[in-house]
Every structure is written in C-alpha cells, then in structure tokens.
Amino acid sequence: MTALTTRLPARFLPVLATVVLFVLTFGAGSIRYDGFASGQVIANLFIDNAFLIVLAAGMTFVILSGGIDLSVGSVVALSTMVTAAGLRAGWPVPLVIIAVLLIGSTLGLVMGVVIHKFDIQPFIVTLAGMFLARGLCFLISVESVSIKDTTFRDVATAVIELPGGVTITYNVVIALVVVLVALYVLHRTRFGRTVYAVGGNEQSALLMGLPTARTKVGVYVISGFCSALGGLLFSLYMLSGYGLHAVGMELDAIAAVVIGGTLLAGGLGYVLGSLAGVLVLGTIQTLISFQGTLSSWWTKIVIGALLLVFIAVQRGMIRGRRRQGAIAS
Amino acid sequence: MTESPPPVVEMRGISLAFPGVKALQDVDFRLFPGEVHALMGENGAGKSTLIKTLTGVHTPDSGSVLLAGESVAFSSPGQAQQAGISTVYQEVNLCANLTVAENILLGREPRKFGGIDFPAMRKRAAEVLARIGVHIDPASVLETHPIAVQQLVAIARAIAVDCRVLVLDEPTSSLDAGEVAELFRIMRVLRDEGVAILFVSHFLDQIYEISDRMTVLRNGTLVGEHLTSELERRELISKMIGRELGTLEAIEDASERHSVSGPVLVRAEGLGRRGAIAPFDLDIRAGEVVGLAGLLGSGRTELARLLFGADRADSGKLIVDGTPLHLRGPRSAIAAGIAFCSEDRKGEGLVADLSIRDNLVLAMQAARGWSRPVSRKVKDSLVEKYLAALDIRPANPDALVRTLSGGNQQKVLLARWLVTEPRLLILDEPTRGIDIGAKAQIQQLVTTLAAEGTAVLFISAELEEVVRIADRIVVLRDRHKIAELDGGSTIDQVVELIAGEPVPEEVAS
Numbered sequence: 001m002t003a004l005t006t007r008l009p010a011r012f013l014p015v016l017a018t019v020v021l022f023v024l025t026f027g028a029g030s031i032r033y034d035g036f037a038s039g040q041v042i043a044n045l046f047i048d049n050a051f052l053i054v055l056a057a058g059m060t061f062v063i064l065s066g067g068i069d070l071s072v073g074s075v076v077a078l079s080t081m082v083t084a085a086g087l088r089a090g091w092p093v094p095l096v097i098i099a100v101l102l103i104g105s106t107l108g109l110v111m112g113v114v115i116h117k118f119d120i121q122p123f124i125v126t127l128a129g130m131f132l133a134r135g136l137c138f139l140i141s142v143e144s145v146s147i148k149d150t151t152f153r154d155v156a157t158a159v160i161e162l163p164g165g166v167t168i169t170y171n172v173v174i175a176l177v178v179v180l181v182a183l184y185v186l187h188r189t190r191f192g193r194t195v196y197a198v199g200g201n202e203q204s205a206l207l208m209g210l211p212t213a214r215t216k217v218g219v220y221v222i223s224g225f226c227s228a229l230g231g232l233l234f235s236l237y238m239l240s241g242y243g244l245h246a247v248g249m250e251l252d253a254i255a256a257v258v259i260g261g262t263l264l265a266g267g268l269g270y271v272l273g274s275l276a277g278v279l280v281l282g283t284i285q286t287l288i289s290f291q292g293t294l295s296s297w298w299t300k301i302v303i304g305a306l307l308l309v310f311i312a313v314q315r316g317m318i319r320g321r322r323r324q325g326a327i328a329s
Numbered sequence: 330m331t332e333s334p335p336p337v338v339e340m341r342g343i344s345l346a347f348p349g350v351k352a353l354q355d356v357d358f359r360l361f362p363g364e365v366h367a368l369m370g371e372n373g374a375g376k377s378t379l380i381k382t383l384t385g386v387h388t389p390d391s392g393s394v395l396l397a398g399e400s401v402a403f404s405s406p407g408q409a410q411q412a413g414i415s416t417v418y419q420e421v422n423l424c425a426n427l428t429v430a431e432n433i434l435l436g437r438e439p440r441k442f443g444g445i446d447f448p449a450m451r452k453r454a455a456e457v458l459a460r461i462g463v464h465i466d467p468a469s470v471l472e473t474h475p476i477a478v479q480q481l482v483a484i485a486r487a488i489a490v491d492c493r494v495l496v497l498d499e500p501t502s503s504l505d506a507g508e509v510a511e512l513f514r515i516m517r518v519l520r521d522e523g524v525a526i527l528f529v530s531h532f533l534d535q536i537y538e539i540s541d542r543m544t545v546l547r548n549g550t551l552v553g554e555h556l557t558s559e560l561e562r563r564e565l566i567s568k569m570i571g572r573e574l575g576t577l578e579a580i581e582d583a584s585e586r587h588s589v590s591g592p593v594l595v596r597a598e599g600l601g602r603r604g605a606i607a608p609f610d611l612d613i614r615a616g617e618v619v620g621l622a623g624l625l626g627s628g629r630t631e632l633a634r635l636l637f638g639a640d641r642a643d644s645g646k647l648i649v650d651g652t653p654l655h656l657r658g659p660r661s662a663i664a665a666g667i668a669f670c671s672e673d674r675k676g677e678g679l680v681a682d683l684s685i686r687d688n689l690v691l692a693m694q695a696a697r698g699w700s701r702p703v704s705r706k707v708k709d710s711l712v713e714k715y716l717a718a719l720d721i722r723p724a725n726p727d728a729l730v731r732t733l734s735g736g737n738q739q740k741v742l743l744a745r746w747l748v749t750e751p752r753l754l755i756l757d758e759p760t761r762g763i764d765i766g767a768k769a770q771i772q773q774l775v776t777t778l779a780a781e782g783t784a785v786l787f788i789s790a791e792l793e794e795v796v797r798i799a800d801r802i803v804v805l806r807d808r809h810k811i812a813e814l815d816g817g818s819t820i821d822q823v824v825e826l827i828a829g830e831p832v833p834e835e836v837a838s
Contacts, residue, residue, distance in 0.1 A: 011470065188444035193427065193435055200426035207422045208486070209407050210436050267426040 014261025014313070015273040021259075021306075022276055025283045033290045039166040045282040050171035051076065051233040052281070055253040056260070056274040057182040058226025061219040063257050064186070066199040066266030067122035069220060071111065071129035072227040073249035075104050077242070078133045079231020083152075084145035084241025093151050101228045107133060108224020112217035126220075130250065137243030144242035147235060156236040171233045178226065182271045195219060199266025255303055256281055259310050280306070335398060337362045337493055337525045338414075343382055343392035352378040353389070356551045358544055360494065365516060365526045367540035367557070371569055371625055371790055375549040376529055380496055383527075384416050385409040397493070415487035419499040421479045423486070425472035430454035432471050433486045457489045458482075461515040477508035484515060488524070495519060496527045501535060513539050531626030532807055533562060533828065545569060562828035563821075566624075591615040594784045595667070595753050597636065599645030605631035608644050609810035611803065613753060613784045618775060620799025621788040622823050628808035629788045630672060633755045636786070637669040638662040663695075668751035670742055672758035672788075679742055681731035685721065686712050688730055692745040715744040720770055736767025743771065753784045760794060772798050792820050 030037035046053070055072050062069045079100045086096040111129045115122050147153065159167040186192035194215040197205040206212050234246060260277030262269025284306075285299050338360035345353040353375050360366050368376045381387045383394065385403025393400055396412055403409040406416065423432045430451045431438075439449040454467035463481050471479055480500055487495055497516075501509050516526055516539060530536055536543065537557060545552040545568045552568045560568075591614045601608030606628040613619050621629045634640045636647065638656030647654050649665050656662055659669070679688055689712050693703055712726045719740040721733075730741055739759055746754060756775070760768040775785050775798055789795050795802060802814040804826045812826050 184444070188447075190435070190438060190440075190445060193431055193438075193445065196427055197424040197431075197435060200424035201422075204422040204424050207406065207418070208424070208432075208436060209410060267424070 011268075012270075014268075014310075015270050015276065017313070018260050018273055018276040018280060022280045022283060025280060025287065029283065029287045029290060036286075036290060039162075039164050041286065043162070043166045043168050043172070045279055045286065046172040046175065047169050048237075048285075049278050049282045050169070050175040051230040051237060052249070052252055052256060053175040053275060053278050054178045054226050054230040054233060055249065056256040056278050057178050057271055058223035058230075059250075059253045059257045060182065060260075060262055060269060060271045060274045061186070061195060062122070062223045063254070063262050063264060064199045064266055064269055065195045065216060065219045066202065067115070067216070067219065068126065068254070068264075069108075069111075069129075069223045069227075070123065070126040070250050071107065071133055072223060072230070072253055073246045073251070074130045074133035074137075075107060075224060075227035076231040076234050076246040076249055077137050077244070079104060079228045080235045080238065080241040080245050081137045081140045081145070081243060082241070083232060083235040084147050085140050087147055087149040087152060088145060093149065097232060100232055101225060104224045104226075104228020104231065105221050106224070108220040108222070108227070109217065111224070112220030115220065116213055116216050122220075134243065140243075141241075142243065144240050144244075146240045152236070153239065156239055169236075171236055174229070174233060178229065179271060179275055186271055191215060191218060196267055199263075199268075201267075252281065252303075255307055258314075259306055261310075263314055264311070334362055336360055337397055338383065339395040339398075340379070340383065341393050341395070343379065343389045343394075345378060345382060345387060345389045351549055353382070353549045355392070356546065356549070357554075358383075358551075359554065360525045360527055361542070362493070362525045363520055363523045364541040365520055365528055365539050367536045367543040368527060368529050368546065369536065369543050369565065369569055370546035370552075374546040374569070376546060377498070378549075379546065380416070380498055380527070380529070383409070383494075384414055384496060410490065413491055413493035414496065415490065415492045415494070416496040416498065417480070417483045417487050417500055421476060421483055423471055423479060423483055425470075425479070427471060428468055429458075429465060429471055429474070429482055430467035432482055433457055433467070433489050437490070453489075454485070457485045460488070461485060461518060463515075477504050477511070480504065480508075481512070481515065484512075488519065492524060494525045494527065498529050499531070500528075501530050501532065509535060531624060533565070533624070534807065537562065563824055566824050566828055569624075591617065591782070594650065595636065596648040597645065598648065600635055600642050600647055601644045602631065602635055602640055602642050605640060605808065606635065606805075607809045611810070613786060615752065615784050616779050616782045618779045618785045618787055618798055618800045620795035620802040621786065621805060622792055622795045622802055622827065623805030624827060625790060626808075627805040627827075629805055630757055631808070632805065632810075633669060633757050633786060633788060636662070636753075637667055637755060639669065663749065663751075666750075666752035667755065668746035668749060668753070669755040670739075670746055670757060670759055672761065679730050679738060679745070682729060684727045684729055685716070685733075685741055686726035688741055688745055689715065689748050693748045695749075711748060715747060719744055719774065734767075736771075739767065739771065743774065747778075751783065753786065754778065755786045755788070757788045758790065759787075760789060760791070768794075792823050796820050796823065 055076070059069060059072060082100050082103060083096055086099060087093070107129060111125050114120060115125045155170055159169060160173070161167050186195065194205065194210045194212070197208070197210055198212050198215050202212060235241060238245065256277035257269070257274045258264060258277070259280055260269070260273030260275070262273060281303060284302050288294050288296060288298050336359040338358070340356065340358040343353050343356045343358070356375065356379060358379060368379065370376050378387060382389050385406050385408050388402065388404065394402065401412060403412070427435065433454045434450050439446045439453060441449070451467040458465065458467065461481065461484060463478070463485065465474065465478060471482060474482070500512060504512060516528070520526055528540060540557045542554065542556055543560065544554045545565065547569060593612045594615045595613045597609060597611040599608040599610065609632065621632065623629050631640070635642050638658050638661060647656060654661070654665055662669070680691065683691070686708070690703065690708055693708070693711065697703065715721070716724050716726060721737050721740045721744070730738060733741065743759065759771050772794065775787060779785055787795065787799060796818065800816040802816070802818060802823060803810060804812040804814065804823060806827055806829070811829070814822060
C-alpha cells in the first residue's frame, strides 16, 4: 500500500488528470442542467460511445508501441458495409461477424508487416490503409445499405436492465470486456510488456532480446481487430452500412487516447486512461446537446482545445523527465 | 594463481576486413574464467570490432572462436547470450519506462496461467540484485534511478542468465568515482564467482585498479598480452600509441619553435562543464601553438568544444581580448574570431556533396552575412589562393569534396575556416587517418599560421606531433588539466604525466 502511494503521482498523474477532468465536466453539467446527473445519462455515455471505446483500446496498443493507426475510421466504415451487404445477401450472422473480424485483422496485419519489413513510417502506411478501406466501401455500394436482418436488429435493440432502472445495450458489455482483456494483455503478458518496452526504446528492446518485430506487427493486428469489432458495434448502433460512416473517427480515437494520458511518443499510458478519454469526449457532447442552442461543432472546438492542453502537458512531462535524467547522470 | 585453468574463450587468428579497412589482422585473444581482462588500444585499434566478433555482431573473415574448448560461430547477439556471453554497453540499453524487475527479466520472466507471474518476477529480480549487492525496489520504475544504478541493473540483466563471460564495453564513462567503485566491487564479486570479465575503459587508473590481465591492440593487430602487474603504465602507453619516430623527422625543418610573448588572446578562468571537463585555466596568446595532449576520453575534445561554445560551460568564464565573452553558441564564437575544425570532418565540417569552391564560399558567405555578396572574382582568387597554399589535390575547385582523399578533405576543411581569417584556430585531430605527406603539410601550415599571428590550439592523439609543433603543451588526464609543459619537452615527459598517479580528488576507494 505504501509502495503504491509513493509511486502513484508520477506515473498515474495523466490518467488521474483525465479522471478529474471527467468528474469536473460531469459535475458542471449536473449543476447546470436538471436531469444531467442521472444513471441513464452515464449509461448513455457508454451506449453512444461503445464503438469508440473499442477503437481507443486498440489505438492504445499502437500508440504505446510508438506508432499510430489512421485507418481505424475507414475500417469501421468498411466493417459496417460488409456487415450490411453480407446480411442483405443472406449470410448467417456468425459468418458475417467472422468475415468482418478477419478482414479487419488482415488489414492490420498487412499494414504492420509493411511498416516493419520496409521500415516505413506508420503514419504513411496507415494513411494508405485508410484510403484503401474507404475505397473498398464504395466498391461494395455507393449507397447506404440498411440492415434488416431480424437477429441483428434484435441484438441491437435488446437492453439489459441494471438496478435502478438504468438500461444498457449489449454493445456496452462488449466494449467493457474489450477494455478488460486489453488491460490484462497490456499488463500481465509478455506481449503487453514488450509493447511498452518497444515504445520506451525500441533499440534497447531489441538488444534485450525481446521479439520486437512480432510485437510491432501485433499491435496493428490488434488495432485492426478492434476496428472491425468497433465496426460491428457501429453497425448495431446505426443499423446500416455506409461508405461515409465514421469519417474522422480515427481522430476521435487518437484524441481519446491522448486525452487519456498516453504519451504519443509511446511507452507510457493506460487503457483505462483511454476509456476515461472517451468518457470525457462523450460528456462534452452530452453537455452541448443539453445546452441545446450551441451547434454540435462546438464539440470539435472543445476537443481541439483539450488536445492542445494535453499535448502541451505531455511535452512538459517529457522535458521534466529529461531534466531528471540529466541530473542523474 | 596456482595453476591457470583452460581459457573459457579463445580467439585464434581473427581477421576481419570492412570495405577499405583491415579492422583486425590475425588477432589472438584469450579470456580465462575468474579474471578481469582489459582490452586496450586507442580509437580505431580494433577493440570494438574484436568484441563484436566475440558477441556475434560480426563474423570474422578467418580465424576461429572457441568457447570452453568448442568451436562456435554466433550469427547474432542473441545466440551469444544463449551461450553465456552477456554484454553491457556504454549506453544503458534498457527500457527506462519499465520497472527494474521487468528490465532484468523480461523475455525470460516467470509465468503463471499464461500471464507474467509478477510476485515471482520481483522475487527473482531481487535475488539477482542482491547477488551484486544492489538494494533497490524491483517494482520501481527504472527511470527513477540515476544512470549509475541503471548501469548496474543492466549488469544484473546480464548475469540473470547463466553467464560465463561478461563483456563490459566502457561502462564507466558516465559514472563518477563513487559509482565506479561500486561497479568494481560488483566486478570483483563476479570474478570471484568464476565469471570471465572483458573490460574496456579509457581510464588507465581504472584499468590498473581492476584488471588482472590485458591485451593491447594497435591498428587492428595484436601488440601483446600481459599480466597487468607486469606491465608498467609508461610501457603500456607506448605500446598503445606506438612510435612513429623517424617517419616525420625528415620534414622537421619548418617547425622552428619560438617563445611567444604576444598579448593573451583567449583566457579561460575556471571554465568547466560537469561530466565533460573539470574547471581549468588556460591562456592562449596570439601567434602561439598550444598543444593538447592526453589519451582518448581525457577531455581533449570537450575542452575545445567549451572554448568554441559548442557546449555550454557550467562554471568559469571565457575572456577574449580582455573582455569577458558570453558564448551562447558557435555563432558568437565565430564572431569573436574563434574557429573549430572538428575531428569528425565528415559529420560536422564539410558538405560532402558540394564542390571545393562551394564549401569555401559557404564559409566565406556565412562570415560576411548574406547581405554582402561576394563577387565571383573575389571568390575565384580566394579559392585559388587556398588551393595553392594548402596544395589541395586535385587542384580543381569544382571537384566534389566527397571524392577527395581524407587528407585533402582535411585541407579543404582547414581552408574553409582559414577563409574566415580566425584569430584562434582550434584543430581537433587534424591529422588523424591521413597519410604522412599530408600530415607534414598540415603541420607546416600550423607553424606558418602561428608565425603570422594566429593562435592555434592543436589537439592530437599522437604525442610526437604535439611535442613537435606546440609552443606549450597542456596535459589532460581523466577530464582534468594536470599540467602545462613548455615547448621543447620530450615525449617521455608527457607520457610520464599522462601515466602519472591518480589525481587526488579522483581517488576511487
């Protein structure tokens, strides 16, 4: 316990800051608007952002390893498209799910291999992946395809009743399971710790004899898988597939991860932080919809300002760390 | 030492060539269990190459490596590690964002139910740390510890596996005296456990304190293997440096030494920088050649970089022409008439893809400022003048610098700075890696410049050269200025100083 309290400040500060920020924004909403501080509003935060939570979890792996994945939004769109088109063609639901998850993971695998084998910046490779996935959507259909499959619709509309009359969807359960699994993998497995090692110092990780190649490719497979899963959740949420779904969602995911305290340079951060980051974004959105007169673009403006602040804070932290290192040497 | 056991590592007739360089030629090397073996030699002697041949980074062109009597051929550092050869590098190659325990054991961590068994991992890490007498919390994050402790953690990682051979490649360069003492204590513990330790350091005091045996390399060849107790420092230094006496005597005539009594141009008072060079005083007069002598790592380049403002001093002051000068960077040094020819001429001095003319003009234009263009005529006459004065070959101003030989590149670099007409010219290893003829010409030029009133600070690893052309010799050891000798001193006097007893405040245990 004592060890925990002494170690807490430095490492958990960014995550704590995000949690505090969430509490503050939510508190402000509760004071300002009647009915804001209800269990259902909180539940809705999760319901409306379940897919983003999944995306942010995958993105956390990539950013922790020192990379970036710009393709996630497009892969979500592609997944909704494949889901809708597959169901329209009469594929059974399990087959659709497997196909979507396979496509997403394979795209991630290909991007990861290209990044590693040819030593190209992840930014460029995943940018290419982003265009590719978005283009593939329109290959399937240029129009929005609605999902009429009854099984799928039943799952989408099914609610789980929690004590206190609060209801959530299955999306929320899936998103939370993903977060828990990510938490376990990142902190309890060799793969997860190697992700941190690679993000901290790839050269050192290599000299330490760690499987850096497998890890670097692995994080993109995970991100691709999470994008596909996020796409399935998004299909359940929208009940349609469309090539223009989730435009810019990769940036929301990155924003959530960064606001959640993960260092863009890699090596430092927590998946729970990313969850908190998503909740902060969701709360801001809810606040603005409660306010009623402000345009929804205000969400973007506030997120932009927040990002700037958080990146500036990160910069300061890195400088502080360097200075510490200099004194130590 | 009753009966020496068979060597754990034996390297026989190792030769290795890189394009254009024979890095190792027929080198033999033995390493016995339970000894600290120092590998000695100046820069470029082949120490790192030999180590990398042992640890599987390089594959030798010929020769064999035997580990415990069996022939081995490692193709990667990982294989060497599996066979019990662990290496700790000069830079701490660990992940500072992970915990100490993870850094020691990641990759071979204890597992439970498919996940990492953290309690077992911390326990095991604590055991390894205890073995080398380091008591820190294995669950703490590595970067919260000073570099010295991180270095020890790197050693802990190296010995966490069954380690028969431990290679320490300059582990002490970033440690202070107390930390070095701690490292040595650990080295002794491991040695007594029977680990063979290969140790590389540029600090002679440390070598003599810790090593049992040493192997000296020079220019990629084996000079000899000696018991440390049987090799005097002075002898060791002359073995490392080698004497090129006679080769340069033919062109001795030009360097007539003169005592200089001109005004002090540059004065350093207590100038120093932590971890680079201890505070020193130094006067350089106009028309004087001051030589800097010392082994590699003694602080030669660091001293020069302070004078040039390339590094910021954290103590003392620099006085130019009697007025204190606050150097904010090389630009202000250049404005004050100080020029610095770096030892890394490719990386820091020349633009290799431009012609000789362009390189010279670049410097000229930089000195004049962009608002005062230099006419083509002036350019041509200046370029011609320096091509002739320095005998740069080919004497074609449009030749690309990258195509020139090392000696001619060095001359172009010199010319580049001479164009700006500096008052103090700092030359860091201007003759390294160039042939005797070009060497002599550069030495000649230095004396000529001095006669014309330029002050020169001349840094060279070759003592003959320093002794020959310097009017005054400043001797450095272990990052301290330890003496100043008048011109006309002999090499032996300088060697004596370099090899001398430890500086009082540097005594380690």
